[in-house]
Amino acid sequence: MNPVALTAKMGMADAGIAAVLGYAVVFVGLILLMAVVILMGKAMAGTRKQAEAPAPTAAAPAAPAAPTGTPAPGSAGEVKLFDVPDKEAAILMAIVADKMGKPLNELRFKSIKEVK
Amino acid sequence: MDILQTLSKLVSDSGFAGFFASGGWKYLVMILIACVLLYLGIGKKFEPLLLVGIAFGALLTNIPGAGLYHMGMWDAYVNECAYDAANDAALIEVTDEGTRLLTVEEYLSTLPQGAKEPNIVEHLSFTDVAHFGGLLDILYIGVKAGIYPCLIFIGIGAMTDFGPLIARPSSLLLGAAAQLGVFLAMFGAMLLGFTGPEAGSIGIIGGADGPTAILTTSKLAPHLLGPIAIAAYSYMALIPMIQKPLMRLLTTEKERKVKMEQARTVSKVEKIVFPILVSVFVILLIPSTAPLIGCLMFGNLLRETGVTERLSDTAQNALMNIVTLFLGISVGATTVATRFLTFQTIAIVVLGVIAFMFSTIGGLLVGKLMYVLSGGKVNPLIGSAGVSAVPMAARVSQQVGQEADPSNFLLMHAMGPNVAGVIGSAIAAGFLIAVFG
Numbered sequence: 001m002n003p004v005a006l007t008a009k010m011g012m013a014d015a016g017i018a019a020v021l022g023y024a025v026v027f028v029g030l031i032l033l034m035a036v037v038i039l040m041g042k043a044m045a046g047t048r049k050q051a052e053a054p055a056p057t058a059a060a061p062a063a064p065a066a067p068t069g070t071p072a073p074g075s076a077g078e079v080k081l082f083d084v085p086d087k088e089a090a091i092l093m094a095i096v097a098d099k100m101g102k103p104l105n106e107l108r109f110k111s112i113k114e115v116k
Numbered sequence: 117m118d119i120l121q122t123l124s125k126l127v128s129d130s131g132f133a134g135f136f137a138s139g140g141w142k143y144l145v146m147i148l149i150a151c152v153l154l155y156l157g158i159g160k161k162f163e164p165l166l167l168v169g170i171a172f173g174a175l176l177t178n179i180p181g182a183g184l185y186h187m188g189m190w191d192a193y194v195n196e197c198a199y200d201a202a203n204d205a206a207l208i209e210v211t212d213e214g215t216r217l218l219t220v221e222e223y224l225s226t227l228p229q230g231a232k233e234p235n236i237v238e239h240l241s242f243t244d245v246a247h248f249g250g251l252l253d254i255l256y257i258g259v260k261a262g263i264y265p266c267l268i269f270i271g272i273g274a275m276t277d278f279g280p281l282i283a284r285p286s287s288l289l290l291g292a293a294a295q296l297g298v299f300l301a302m303f304g305a306m307l308l309g310f311t312g313p314e315a316g317s318i319g320i321i322g323g324a325d326g327p328t329a330i331l332t333t334s335k336l337a338p339h340l341l342g343p344i345a346i347a348a349y350s351y352m353a354l355i356p357m358i359q360k361p362l363m364r365l366l367t368t369e370k371e372r373k374v375k376m377e378q379a380r381t382v383s384k385v386e387k388i389v390f391p392i393l394v395s396v397f398v399i400l401l402i403p404s405t406a407p408l409i410g411c412l413m414f415g416n417l418l419r420e421t422g423v424t425e426r427l428s429d430t431a432q433n434a435l436m437n438i439v440t441l442f443l444g445i446s447v448g449a450t451t452v453a454t455r456f457l458t459f460q461t462i463a464i465v466v467l468g469v470i471a472f473m474f475s476t477i478g479g480l481l482v483g484k485l486m487y488v489l490s491g492g493k494v495n496p497l498i499g500s501a502g503v504s505a506v507p508m509a510a511r512v513s514q515q516v517g518q519e520a521d522p523s524n525f526l527l528m529h530a531m532g533p534n535v536a537g538v539i540g541s542a543i544a545a546g547f548l549i550a551v552f553g
Contacts, residue, residue: 009306009310010306010312010315012306014306015302015303015306015315016303018302018551022298022299025543026292026543026547029398029401029402030288030289030539030540032397032401033288033394033397033398037281040386041285044383044385044389082381100522110378113381
């Protein structure tokens with residue numbers, strides 16, 4: 001591909017090379033970025049583990065007792081809530097059940113988290 | 117006072133007289149096209165925030181005598197040649213071989229009978245634009261200098277949650293795959309006789325990212341800005357109609373029913389580090405992406421830091437709205453009848469839809485590949501969201517997935533490829549600007 005001729009009309013071969021090269025550059029760029037993001041995730045996970053490691057020995061004696069209450073009839077397990085108040089979680093579960101046309105006690109919600 | 121002469125002058129100076137001048141019918145056609153675009157924006161709600169502005173800009177610029185936008189001045193600015201401010205003409209001659217600069221003597225010899233006394237300006241600067249230009253010329257400086265698209269990217273960054281992408285980095289592959297249409301349309305445009313910069317500008321419509329398309333075109337082929345912006349925003353509004361048939365055609369019922377596992381929780385620190393990391397890495401890789409990626413990630417950083425809420429709020433709302441207003445009307449102003457009503461516009465409209473379709477196909481095919489490689493854990497429908505129209509493309513993935521299984525919620529899984537598409541189209545634009553700019 002002759003760079004001098006880029007602003008002029010291009011032949012089929014040059015046009016094909018430019019298109020393939022461009023697509024390849026986008027792919028390579030995003031694959032490299034993917035590797036960087038994966039590395040960042042691993043580094044963060046490693047840092048988190050290190051920060052959490054001494055916590056169990058210090059906190060072990062003060063660990064709260066597991067809840068002993070029996071679940072409501074028809075319910076199964078617990079739903080984990082991340083930054084979502086109980087009331088909003090109940091509304092969300094009701095909406096999902098309504099949309100799916102199924103009774104709430106036939107559905108199982110594992111967790112609800114707010115996407116920030 | 118000669119009443120008849122005064123009335124005659126008033127009539128000949130009015131805009132209505134312009135419709136009866138040579139080629140004046142084209143302005144009427146453009147006013148009708150502007151009205152159709154206004155109907156699509158207002159009545160059909162096709163990307164109304166931008167399309168209404170673009171359509172009204174098109175309406176204003178095609179009213180003869182209004183003098184709000186001067187095409188000749190921008191031709192002179194782009195070609196770095198002298199400009200006749202009295203007759204709004206750049207001192208250039210366009211031939212089949214390309215553009216040739218004219219000397220003042222050559223230009224004066226080509227002036228038709230009845231033309232105004234020339235007022236030649238040797239080298240135009242933005243100060244001259246402010247002096248000789250109309251209101252829309254002055255607003256258009258923001259497009260020409262590449263300011264508006266970048267400011268919009270700050271707003272987009274402030275509105276975007278990159279969490280799904282950080283949680284599932286393989287989404288970036290889908291964002292890359294969905295740039296297929298950009299380069300296929302570019303190839304097609306070159307075969308149709310467009311120059312490299314023009315073809316690149318047409319191809320970027322397939323990135324489904326309005327500000328990126330406007331920035332790329334304003335740098336590479338500003339004379340095509342009007343039709344390219346209109347095509348890009350119109351097709352973005354038509355995404356459900358373009359994508360859904362292709363998604364149903366290219367995926368099986370079994371694939372569409374795949375329920376994806378919930379992605380991991382992303383920590384706040386990761387979300388803060390991400391925009392910094394991406395800015396440094398991508399800009400080092402392809403420096404010409406700096407304006408787009410830099411602004412996108414700056415906006416995102418404002419959102420994620422948690423200490424710049426006021427700035428994030430301004431970027432998402434006030435700034436975004438003001439810039440959208442200026443961008444729409446000034447881009448619309450470039451649709452001058454003599455430039456818009458050409459074979460090129462028809463070719464751009466056709467190539468634009470081809471670009472959108474192949475971008476969708478590219479995303480779906482790599483989505484299917486990931487479905488196979490993951491042992492059926494990835495729903496290929498999220499691949500089509502790799503075109504960057506956020507969040508419409510992700511919503512289409514959700515809708516088609518729910519058609520197959522009402523209990524399937526793909527939205528958050530599709531948001532990963534969707535925001536990856538924004539980065540992908542910015543890289544594609546960076547490549548095109550680096551090669552053809």
